Amino acid sequence: MKSLLGKLNREHSLELEEYQLLIENINPDLMKLAAEYAVKYQKEYYGNKVFIRGLVEFTNYCKNDCFYCGIRRDNRECERYRLRMDDIISCADEGYKLGFRTVVLQGGEDLAFKDQDICNIIKGIKAAHPDMVVTLSIGERDHDSYQAYFDAGADRYLLRHETANPELYARLHPGEMSFLHRMNCLQDLKNIGYQVGAGFMVQSPGQTARDLAMDLKFIEEFKPDMCGIGPFISHKDTPFAKEKSGTLEMTLFLLSLLRIIYPQMLIPATTALGTIDPRGREKGILAGANVVMPNLSPTSVRKMYTLYDNKICTGEEAAECINCLKGRVSSVGYEIVEDAGDRVGFYK
Numbered sequence: 001m002k003s004l005l006g007k008l009n010r011e012h013s014l015e016l017e018e019y020q021l022l023i024e025n026i027n028p029d030l031m032k033l034a035a036e037y038a039v040k041y042q043k044e045y046y047g048n049k050v051f052i053r054g055l056v057e058f059t060n061y062c063k064n065d066c067f068y069c070g071i072r073r074d075n076r077e078c079e080r081y082r083l084r085m086d087d088i089i090s091c092a093d094e095g096y097k098l099g100f101r102t103v104v105l106q107g108g109e110d111l112a113f114k115d116q117d118i119c120n121i122i123k124g125i126k127a128a129h130p131d132m133v134v135t136l137s138i139g140e141r142d143h144d145s146y147q148a149y150f151d152a153g154a155d156r157y158l159l160r161h162e163t164a165n166p167e168l169y170a171r172l173h174p175g176e177m178s179f180l181h182r183m184n185c186l187q188d189l190k191n192i193g194y195q196v197g198a199g200f201m202v203q204s205p206g207q208t209a210r211d212l213a214m215d216l217k218f219i220e221e222f223k224p225d226m227c228g229i230g231p232f233i234s235h236k237d238t239p240f241a242k243e244k245s246g247t248l249e250m251t252l253f254l255l256s257l258l259r260i261i262y263p264q265m266l267i268p269a270t271t272a273l274g275t276i277d278p279r280g281r282e283k284g285i286l287a288g289a290n291v292v293m294p295n296l297s298p299t300s301v302r303k304m305y306t307l308y309d310n311k312i313c314t315g316e317e318a319a320e321c322i323n324c325l326k327g328r329v330s331s332v333g334y335e336i337v338e339d340a341g342d343r344v345g346f347y348k
């Protein structure tokens with residue numbers, strides 16, 4: 001297995017079967033070697049810098065019904081909210097004061113926010129803070145909408161592919177959702193000129209080593225600017241309430257493999273990783289991640305944006321989270337920087 005990892009380190013590419021073998025044979029020695037290779041690239045391109053993104057979860061209404069997600073349409077237990085435009089902009093203002101130069105506007109697929117509304121929010125933030133990067137994470141929309149947001153000033157877009165295997169996709173989502181449509185959205189976003197974030201859940205129900213190998217192959221070929229991964233974590237009011245969560249070890253191993261596959265990629269240590277292990281995010285950085293995404297949403301709504309059970313940071317103010325994270329990041333020898341944090345090599 002170590003020679004396979006050596007091959008990946010030299011060629012940044014493996015056959016699907018080879019990725020699968022690595023995943024099936026995960027062990028502490030292999031994880032350690034993968035993390036060594038990964039950190040070498042992380043340091044080469046990003047030094048000991050960790051980028052921050054301020055996450056504003058502005059609506060938990062969602063027209064979709066993904067089986068794993070706590071804000072799915074059919075979850076009647078979920079108390080719904082929508083932030084008003086000026087509240088969203090105030091969150092960005094607060095973020096700016098705290099040193100954030102990227103704000104991520106994330107929400108369920110809420111059609112109450114028309115294209116024009118989204119454009120106005122982007123323009124409002126850009127007018128107040130011309131050097132703030134605006135990232136959208138609002139799901140699948142059509143090409144012209146994506147183009148309109150881009151023209152209004154949006155710079156980046158996060159849309160996890162969730163799984164690169166169409167068959168698994170169909171088992172995680174209701175029939176009305178389409179794998180092809182999602183992949184087309186990612187291609188549209190890239191063509192328009194966004195910095196694009198893809199990503200997948202680790203050990204979602206029914207996921208095999210081959211499925212994860214397909215995710216790695218997809219990332220190797222699609223080369224998104226960012227790839228966000230986190231363990232699947234069950235949510236009590238979803239069809240997957242009784243399913244096992246993903247593990248820390250597999251998530252860390254995959255973080256390292258992703259860094260080796262595409263050394264310059266932006267890779268977050270996610271909130272889900274921090275949820276399954278109290279030092280999950282620190283361990284993620286030591287495995288090769290270089291981004292953290294603390295929450296800027298008003299504390300009054302945080303508990304309502306519950307994608308999975310036991311989500312961390314739902315009681316803390318933005319300032320508390322950023323201070324907490326500064327301490328955590330420096331405890332492992334890295335440093336949070338006040339920087340928009342583009343992918344190395346990205347040109348507009």
Ligand code: 5AD
Pocket residue numbers: 068069070160162200201230231232233234235272307308
């Ligand atoms: N466990 C882990 N991650 C989840 N997401 C949604 N529900 C869950 C869950 N139960 C992830 C999805 C989505 C992102 C916003 O959160 O990958 O794209």
Ligand code: FES
Pocket residue numbers: 294312313316320321322324325
């Ligand atoms: Fe939110 Fe630590 S990051 S409390």
